[in-house]
Amino acid sequence: MEALKGIRILDMSHVQAGPTCSQLLAWMGADVIKFENPAGDATRGQLRDVPNADSLYFTMLNCNKRSITVNMKSTEGKQVFVELLNKCDIVMENFGPGVLDRFGFPWEKIREINPRIVMGSIKGFGSTGPYAQFKAYENVAQAMGGAMSTTGVPDGPPFVTGAQIGDTGTGLHLAIGLLAALRQRDRTGKGQYVEVAMMDGIMNLCRVKFRDHQRLTRGPLAEYSVGTHKGMGAVPRAGNDSGGGQLGNAVRCKPGGPNDFLYIVVQEAVWNALAQRIGPEVGMPDLATDPKFAKVADRRANQNDMWEIIGEFALKYSKRELMAILNPLDVPCGPVMSTEDLTHDEHVRGRQMWVELDHPQRGKWWNVGMPIKLSDSPADIARSPLLGEHTEEILREVLGYSEEKIAQLKGKGAFSTPPKKAA
Numbered sequence: 001m002e003a004l005k006g007i008r009i010l011d012m013s014h015v016q017a018g019p020t021c022s023q024l025l026a027w028m029g030a031d032v033i034k035f036e037n038p039a040g041d042a043t044r045g046q047l048r049d050v051p052n053a054d055s056l057y058f059t060m061l062n063c064n065k066r067s068i069t070v071n072m073k074s075t076e077g078k079q080v081f082v083e084l085l086n087k088c089d090i091v092m093e094n095f096g097p098g099v100l101d102r103f104g105f106p107w108e109k110i111r112e113i114n115p116r117i118v119m120g121s122i123k124g125f126g127s128t129g130p131y132a133q134f135k136a137y138e139n140v141a142q143a144m145g146g147a148m149s150t151t152g153v154p155d156g157p158p159f160v161t162g163a164q165i166g167d168t169g170t171g172l173h174l175a176i177g178l179l180a181a182l183r184q185r186d187r188t189g190k191g192q193y194v195e196v197a198m199m200d201g202i203m204n205l206c207r208v209k210f211r212d213h214q215r216l217t218r219g220p221l222a223e224y225s226v227g228t229h230k231g232m233g234a235v236p237r238a239g240n241d242s243g244g245g246q247l248g249n250a251v252r253c254k255p256g257g258p259n260d261f262l263y264i265v266v267q268e269a270v271w272n273a274l275a276q277r278i279g280p281e282v283g284m285p286d287l288a289t290d291p292k293f294a295k296v297a298d299r300r301a302n303q304n305d306m307w308e309i310i311g312e313f314a315l316k317y318s319k320r321e322l323m324a325i326l327n328p329l330d331v332p333c334g335p336v337m338s339t340e341d342l343t344h345d346e347h348v349r350g351r352q353m354w355v356e357l358d359h360p361q362r363g364k365w366w367n368v369g370m371p372i373k374l375s376d377s378p379a380d381i382a383r384s385p386l387l388g389e390h391t392e393e394i395l396r397e398v399l400g401y402s403e404e405k406i407a408q409l410k411g412k413g414a415f416s417t418p419p420k421k422a423a
């Protein structure tokens with residue numbers, strides 16, 4: 001937790017896209033102040049599994065942060081915000097379009113207050129263009145950035161992927177932008193505005209699909225298991241095809257449960273060894289030299305037959321047994337691991353990717369660990385804050401407020417939402 005020591009972040013972000021970014025930065029050592037609406041980040045109460053406790057949705061995305069509640073719709077709350085801006089290196093948000101303008105704090109104003117501050121913004125579609133005014137959630141971004149149209153099988157509907165590439169993926173993009181902007185700030189003394197649109201982030205993650213889109217103007221895509229032809233326009237959905245230069249697919253294993261599959265890449269270099277191992281067991285002792293599969297171009301042209309042969313072999317083994325057969329042959333492969341498999345996996349535990357924590361409201365719980373391993377700055381994962389847990393601490397330590405001043409601001413509703421007036 002040393003890499004970002006001394007960097008303070010005013011984190012106005014909510015839900016998933018922003019909080020995943022600031023959690024990573026906190027794990028790298030930044031002091032992240034989660035600046036919350038007095039009602040709290042909505043995810044605190046969403047998908048609750050323990051009554052009256054912060055939900056896992058919240059706790060898993062907000063570790064190692066401090067929470068302050070400030071009512072930005074009060075004059076005093078806005079003043080606290082301005083003073084915090086002056087004490088921070090980064091301010092970040094992922095509100096819907098126009099929210100910051102309605103607060104009276106567009107980037108131009110924030111820059112005026114603190115010219116050194118770096119501002120990070122996530123929007124569904126960015127601040128320019130015909131879609132700029134639209135809100136977005138994960139799957140909206142997956143739909144609009146090209147991921148859905150290329151996921152699934154050609155004769156089925158488009159599918160979303162379980163990996164949160166729209167939210168967490170955008171958070172990752174933002175983290176990179178913020179760190180680069182900090183580096184420039186350190187050189188020039190000037191902050192800047194870093195914007196990541198979820199749709200843009202998805203397009204970045206679908207880059208190879210746009211490679212194929214352009215290849216289609218010249219001819220078919222020989223490595224696709226589904227039919228393609230020159231000039232067909234949109235890149236088709238291609239099931240579990242590898243999508244790269246090497247053929248790959250998920251083959252069903254024993255005993256045939258929903259996750260009993262091994263993903264196998266038939267790398268050019270391993271065909272001979274693979275075919276020699278598989279061939280005799282499926283009645284094809286000459287598989288390695290069979291002209292239908294001997295060269296990579298033959299295997300591409302006849303890949304559905306090749307997968308059928310590999311599939312016949314695979315059904316005799318469990319995914320783990322098959323992995324044990326193929327690993328010594330240097331065949332790149334991996335079993336489809338369920339969440340249940342992963343949370344019990346020795347490798348995962350050893351790499352601290354499934355970490356046990358404690359929480360005053362919910363007791364013991366688990367979080368996915370820090371995937372970026374810095375040798376001189378290991379993450380030390382601590383629980384998420386309760387709503388407003390650090391309000392007074394931050395006012396005292398960061399802003400130097402006296403007890404009297406805190407009491408006075410409290411009285412004016414700077415840290416709470418006024419109760420609704422009776423109709």
Ligand SMILES: CC(C)(COP(=O)(O)OP(=O)(O)OC[C@H]1O[C@@H](n2cnc3c(N)ncnc32)[C@H](O)[C@@H]1OP(=O)(O)O)[C@@H](O)C(=O)NCCC(=O)NCCS
Nearest residue numbers: 015016017036037070071072073094095096123124135136
């Ligand atoms: C995610 C999203 C759709 C949620 O929409 P939403 O729940 O309506 O939330 P918004 O961000 O639009 O609005 C937040 C409201 O809380 C209010 N609020 C936030 N912090 C506040 C504070 N500290 N004090 C007072 N009010 C506050 C805002 O003023 C706003 O109310 P307003 O519309 O009256 O101005 C929207 O925030 C969005 O599109 N974000 C950008 C894309 C994104 O990140 N999506 C992925 C989320 S995982």
